[in-house]
Amino acid sequence: MSNRTVNILVPAISVVLGLIVGAIVMLVSGYSPVAGYSALIEGIFGDSYRIGETIRQITPYILAGLAVAFGFKAGLFNIGVEGQLIVGWFAAAYVGMAFDELPKLIHLPLAILAAAAAGAIWGLIPGLLKAHLRVHEVIVTIMMNYIALYTVNGLIKYISGGKEKLDPIQETATLRSPMLEALTDFSRLHWGILIAIAMVAVMWFIMEKSTLGFELKSVGFNLHASEYAGMNVKKNIVLAMVISGAFAGLGGAMEALGTFGYVSSKGAFTGIGFDGIAVALLGANNPIGVVFGATLFGALKNGSLNMPSAAGVPLEIVNIVIAIIIFFVASGYVIRLVLSRLSNKKGGETK
Known part of the structure; x- marks a missing residue:
């Protein structure tokens, strides 16, 4: 079984298993999985308004997923996407106002x-600390989330x-x-989806067609070997965090300039940045894969809003x-390991 086939099967199997176990949870809790998932599908595709809202919800997830994936490509775990998104949201709303x-x-x-720029600056700080003082980016970016909030x-x-x-x-x-609102029965769909898709192309170009992308991936694979080869490892670590932060900041701009049109003080995190981690994992840190993950x-986020009213499934069960x-x-990784062993076993039997 080729790596490409495995990369496609792993997220597909993950989603199917999740839906099956989710159905069992609904069944055990006394709710109909058929009614629940029917309400979910209706909430996603039920009419033009819901389709517009679904696409609108996908937009910041693409950018959050790109932010996490870009860091992963350079061997960095940027958990600070949430904070970078929040400062980007504020900067866009302030300039817009x-x-x-x-x-x-x-x-x-x-x-x-x-x-x-705001997201990039928020990513610069953990990047500098990682590159010059060897402070682990996970610790710094977690703390930066609270500082941002x-x-x-x-x-x-x-x-x-x-x-x-x-x-x-x-x-x-x-x-x-007004045109998009009219087409989608006055949903909050906006032009930000085009910006998100453009950023997918930007990340693909950087990673696959530029010297910078080659160096970033090299640093991600083996930091010491890259340094031995003459690459500026510190510069690449900082650049990776800055670019990752810029993607996250753009995700905040989508909410400020598109969905809401303002910024308000938040009692809790938006969750978009944290969900971006799962989006990147589901997309195998590939720009195109991130689109599917987002x-x-x-x-799921938009369609699930219909489950409590249409199927009587409580919001707590939906979140579960x-x-x-x-x-x-x-x-x-576990699914990948199982597929690999099954493939090896099948290959051995064939021989």
């Missing part, structure tokens, strides 16, 4: 770039004069479109089902 005399051709790109909350209250959110962004900074998670799917995705 603060400038009211700029034309859209300047204002919208400026807000998007501000989000990318409470720093942004403080900035919102300071700028707004004690309010819980900033004023809405200007029309010149929005990603929303599609699954975005569809989603968590079980994530569990099997994270256990992909």
Whole structure:
């Protein structure tokens, strides 16, 4: 069995196993799996509004997944995507709100770039600590998530004069479109999905067609061998975290400029950055795979909202089902090992 076949089968089997165990959980809890999953599918594809909302939900997941996957490619585990996304959200919302005399051709790109820059700066700090002081990026990025959350909350209250959110962004900074709203029965679908797809192409180009991508992957495979070969390992570690943070910051821009149109102080994390880890794992850290992983998670998150009302399945059970799917995705190594052994056994019998 080829590696490519295994890479396709592992996430597919993970999802199927997750859905099966999720069905068992619903059955044991006294709810109909058929009704539950029917409501899930209806929540995803039921009408144009729900399709629009599903695509809208997928958008930040693509960018969060790219952020995690980019770090993984360079041998770095960026758990700070959540914090980088939050600061990107704030930066985009602030720039979108603060400038009211700029034309859209300047204002919208400026807000998007501000989000990318904020996420990049938030990724720069753990990158520098990792490269120069050998501080493990997992510890630093976890702490940076909390710093981002409470720093942004403080900035919102300071700028707004004690309010819980900033004023809405200007029309010149929005990603929303009357045409898309009309096509999807006034859903919150916006042009951000095109930006997310463009970033998929950017990551693919960096990793597959550039010298930088070759060096980043080399550092990820073997740091010491890369250093021995003359590569600047410290520079590549910092660059990997900066680019990863920029992707995450763009994910925040999608929420600020598209979905919500403002930023509010948050009592808890959004969860998008953490789900990005599972999205990247499901996509095997491949840009194209991330699109499929994000599609699954975005569809589950949006479709599951219909399960309590249409099938009577409590939200707690819905969250358990989603968590079980994530569990099997994270256990992909075990599935890969089983497939490998079955393939080897079959090959031995053939001989």
